[in-house]
Amino acid sequence: MSTFEPVWGPLIAGYLFLAGLGAGAFVFAFLLQKSAPHAFKIRRFAHILSPIAVVCGLVLLLIDATGALHNPLKLILLFSNDQSVMTWGVYFLIVFLIISVTVMVIDLKKNYLIPRFLSVLGVILSFCVALYTGVLLGVCNTFPLWNNALLPPFFLMSALSAGGASLLLYGALFAPEELSEVAALKKLQLPLAVIELLFLAALLIITSHNSSAGAASIAMLVAGTWSPWFWIGLVLCGLLLPIIADARSLIFSAKAHTESAALRYTDIGINVLALGGGFLLRFLIVMAAVPLAIAT
């Protein structure tokens, strides 16, 4: 088998992560409207973060696409091929950005009443953006690690969890007084992380059985080049530690939670880890994809 150099790398992984993060933050801002009407600071942060994260992701994408850097006018052509998942993504991202920037402006003008249709439309687009990042990779039938129906919902879960973690991190750092208000958001983090862990296990088991290239991908993750990143970075720090911490604060009453400095620092640490895990997930899936052998 010839050695294969991944075509896409950290820049694309960063884009996939930031697009998901922005989409997830928007969804959580919507949830906070009802469940935590007084968490103004956290909600405003979510409204600012969602378009900015997506734009930062798009900048990474542009840095990777050198042809467009040489001649930015070419970007207009991105709307050409309606069969390309990337073109679908461009449409989703543009509509998402229009909505999220509008919502951000409304919020920044101290107007806390975001028009309902705008929020709902934004949430739908958030789902589209988060899911499309999985479909983008999923349609490449060359790579068994990507070419499966699990990737879009997996990326969606991870996007929601990263969006939530970023808001909780902001809350723990800059708006601790609002943390008790957003307890419902915090409770969501546990099931999201558990679902991610289950998806990851399913992806590993099924992909390793689908072809020798699939098995080679999984071997790279669990026992090869990427195994330290996979086990320590993604599984332990990105998923298990947040799950343990979230479960712990769910079991023991979260009453003293805002007062205790130690718990606050735990919160900060756990959410940083969860965000790191979200990036690592994309990074490892992009890097560990092994193509199917063609000339056997």
Add this chain to the structure above:
Amino acid sequence: MARYGMLIDTRSCVGCYACLIACRRQNGLSPELSFIRFEHRERGSYPAVFQEVIPLQCMQCAAAPCVLVCPTEASYFGPDGLVGIDHGKCIGCKYCMVACPYQLRTFNEELGVADKCRFCAIQTLVGGKGCTCVEACLTNARVIGDLDDPNSEIVSLIESKNALPIAGDLTQANIFYVR
């Protein structure tokens, strides 16, 4: 309408890379760029073993994943069954490189665009020089021709040598291999 294709006889190929050098020269490529990738396989069983050299290049697929995924339509189906890249439209997103099941696209750093075998046969349509990889081959392992012309050399050779696309009907490739 013609449908251009190529026959590559791996049993004749000695792996001298003359085709690769001819291709670089014809297309003015830097030494970092290769449109032909060579893979090696161990064949036979002891003691009758040999090494098979398989030169791989853009398969000019009739069902080309690169054309399907290209967001800007820079990858396109050209005339006579050829797959082309319009560098003027390519933004360098590398989606086609990811989608190619054969990994036969390469990145032209100088232009910031995807690149691949241009099947210089396309130049014969306008009266230019054909594929020099075919001419350069010492052992005549390469034959180019019209797959739709029942009287062409390539069609009779594909039949007599039982040449097949490298990966079955994966993408309806127009390069046929004798192995």
